[in-house]
Amino acid sequence: MKIGIATSGLWQLRDAVELLSGATPFKLAGRKRTPDLYAGWGHKPTAAKVRLAARTRGKPYIAFEDGFLRSVLPGETELPIGMIMDRTGIYYDSSQPSDLEACINRRSCFGSSSDVSRTIELLRTSRLSKYNHTVxxxxxxxxxxxxxxxxxxxxxxxxxxxxxxxxxxxxxxxxxxxxxxxxxxxxxxxxxxxxxxxxxxxxxxxxxxxxxxxxxxxxxxxxxxxxxxxxxxxxxxxxxxxxxxxxxxxxxxxxxxxxxxxxxxxxxxxxxxxxxxxxxxxxxxxxxxxxxxxxxxxLEAVFAGAYIDYSHYVDHSSKSLLHIDEAIEFLSQKRNSLRVIAGQGEDV
Missing domain, CATH: 3.40.50 (Rossmann fold)
Known part of the structure; x- marks a missing residue:
C-alpha cells in the first residue's frame, strides 16, 4: 500500500508516516501513479490540493499534525516526538467529526483510571507542554x-x-x-x-x-x-x-x-x-x-483520549513508537540537556 505525500515538511517525516499508517510513502510531485492513500498537514490550506486529489480519485485522506507534546524547540529545527494521525477529520476543526472525538467518547464509557491520573500528574510535575524551550x-x-x-x-x-x-x-x-x-x-x-x-x-x-x-x-x-x-x-x-x-x-x-x-x-x-x-x-x-x-x-477521559489514544510518540532514531510516559521522560531529558548547553553560552 502506497501513501502519497505532497509537502516537503511531511516528507521529512516519511519514516514516521510509514510507522503510523502502515503504508509506504512516495512523493506525489511528478508521479502519475495514484496512491492508495493521501497524506497532508491537517486541514491547513497547504493540504487543500492533496485533499481535493483524494476526493477526486475516491481515495482516503489521512491528516497528520504535530502532537500536543511536540518537542523542546518550536519550528522546523527539531522533529516532533509527538504526532497525530486522523483518518476522519482533525482535532482543531469542530465543524466535523474527528478520530479524537471518537477516542474521547470511548474513554468516557470506561470511567476514571489510576494510570491516567498518574500520567497527568507526571506531565504536570515534568512541566511539559507542546514546546519546551522556556527558561x-x-x-x-x-x-x-x-x-x-x-x-x-x-x-x-x-x-x-x-x-x-x-x-x-x-x-x-x-x-x-x-x-x-x-x-x-x-x-x-x-x-x-x-x-x-x-x-x-x-x-x-x-x-x-x-x-x-x-x-x-x-x-x-x-x-x-x-x-x-x-x-x-x-x-x-x-x-x-x-x-x-x-x-x-x-x-x-x-x-x-x-x-x-x-x-x-x-x-x-x-x-x-x-x-x-x-x-x-x-x-x-x-x-x-x-x-x-x-x-x-x-477531564481524565478527555486527556486520555487526546494524549494517549489519539496521539502517537515516535523515536525517530530507532523508528519505533514510545509510550507517553517514555515520551515525557525523553522530552524532559532533552530539555535539561539543552539547558546545560545554554549555560555554556550556546543559544537554546
Missing part, C-alpha cells in the same frame, strides 16, 4: 501585584490566522472580545496576556501587540482603567506555561492547547471558540455551541 521557571521576577492566584486572570493569545481559530468557529476579532469580557467580569483582577511561543521568537505574528492593547484601552473604559492602573501586561518572557497557569485562577482563550493545560492546572477555563477540549462539560463555553457529537466527559 524561566518562576513568576517571582515579574513584579506581580499579589501572591494569590485568585487575584489573577490569564488571557491566551494565538498566532494570527492559525487554522485552529477558524476551526473553532472564531476569528481575529474574537481576541478583542475575550479581553474585554475578561476585564468586565473581573474588574479588580490583574491580567496576564500570554504571548504565543512562536510570536516570542519573531516567527509568527500574534493577535495582540503592545500597540493594539494601547488602541483597545483607548476605546474601552474598563480596559482603559485596567491599563492605566498597570493591571494588564503582555508576557513575552520565556516563562514555563505551567507557572502561568498555576499562578492564575481563571483563563480566557479561544482554542489554544494552553487552555486544556489550564484545566489540568485547576483553572476555570472560559472558551470563546470550540477547541478539542470544549463541549465536554469541563469548560465554560461562551460563544460556540458544542457539537451534538460531544459529551459529557471527565
Amino acid at each position: 524561566i521557571d518562576s513568576l517571582a521576577g515579574l513584579g506581580l501585584r499579589s501572591a494569590d492566584r485568585r487575584d489573577r486572570v490569564l488571557v491566551i493569545d494565538q498566532t494570527a490566522g492559525d487554522a485552529s481559530i477558524l476551526g473553532a468557529g472564531a476569528g481575529s476579532d474574537t481576541f478583542d472580545r475575550i479581553l474585554r469580557t475578561a476585564v468586565v467580569e473581573n474588574p479588580e483582577a490583574e491580567f496576564l496576556l500570554r504571548v504565543h511561543p512562536e510570536t516570542m521568537l519573531g516567527r509568527k505574528a500574534g493577535n495582540f501587540s503592545a500597540e493594539r492593547l494601547e488602541n483597545i484601552a483607548g476605546q474601552d473604559v474598563a480596559l482603559g482603567r485596567c491599563h492605566s492602573e498597570n493591571r494588564l501586561r503582555l508576557t513575552p518572557e520565556p516563562i514555563n506555561p505551567w507557572e502561568l497557569l498555576e499562578g492564575c485562577a481563571k483563563v480566557y482563550c479561544v482554542s489554544s492547547q494552553l487552555g486544556f493545560e489550564a484545566l489540568l492546572a485547576g483553572c476555570e477555563v472560559h472558551c470563546f471558540g470550540m477547541p478539542f477540549y470544549g463541549g465536554w462539560g469541563i469548560t465554560r463555553d461562551r460563544m460556540v455551541p458544542a457539537p451534538s457529537r460531544r459529551g459529557p466527559a471527565t
Whole structure:
C-alpha cells in the first residue's frame, strides 16, 4: 500500500508516516501513479490540493499534525516526538467529526483510571507542554501585584490566522472580545496576556501587540482603567506555561492547547471558540455551541483520549513508537540537556 505525500515538511517525516499508517510513502510531485492513500498537514490550506486529489480519485485522506507534546524547540529545527494521525477529520476543526472525538467518547464509557491520573500528574510535575524551550521557571521576577492566584486572570493569545481559530468557529476579532469580557467580569483582577511561543521568537505574528492593547484601552473604559492602573501586561518572557497557569485562577482563550493545560492546572477555563477540549462539560463555553457529537466527559477521559489514544510518540532514531510516559521522560531529558548547553553560552 502506497501513501502519497505532497509537502516537503511531511516528507521529512516519511519514516514516521510509514510507522503510523502502515503504508509506504512516495512523493506525489511528478508521479502519475495514484496512491492508495493521501497524506497532508491537517486541514491547513497547504493540504487543500492533496485533499481535493483524494476526493477526486475516491481515495482516503489521512491528516497528520504535530502532537500536543511536540518537542523542546518550536519550528522546523527539531522533529516532533509527538504526532497525530486522523483518518476522519482533525482535532482543531469542530465543524466535523474527528478520530479524537471518537477516542474521547470511548474513554468516557470506561470511567476514571489510576494510570491516567498518574500520567497527568507526571506531565504536570515534568512541566511539559507542546514546546519546551522556556527558561524561566518562576513568576517571582515579574513584579506581580499579589501572591494569590485568585487575584489573577490569564488571557491566551494565538498566532494570527492559525487554522485552529477558524476551526473553532472564531476569528481575529474574537481576541478583542475575550479581553474585554475578561476585564468586565473581573474588574479588580490583574491580567496576564500570554504571548504565543512562536510570536516570542519573531516567527509568527500574534493577535495582540503592545500597540493594539494601547488602541483597545483607548476605546474601552474598563480596559482603559485596567491599563492605566498597570493591571494588564503582555508576557513575552520565556516563562514555563505551567507557572502561568498555576499562578492564575481563571483563563480566557479561544482554542489554544494552553487552555486544556489550564484545566489540568485547576483553572476555570472560559472558551470563546470550540477547541478539542470544549463541549465536554469541563469548560465554560461562551460563544460556540458544542457539537451534538460531544459529551459529557471527565477531564481524565478527555486527556486520555487526546494524549494517549489519539496521539502517537515516535523515536525517530530507532523508528519505533514510545509510550507517553517514555515520551515525557525523553522530552524532559532533552530539555535539561539543552539547558546545560545554554549555560555554556550556546543559544537554546
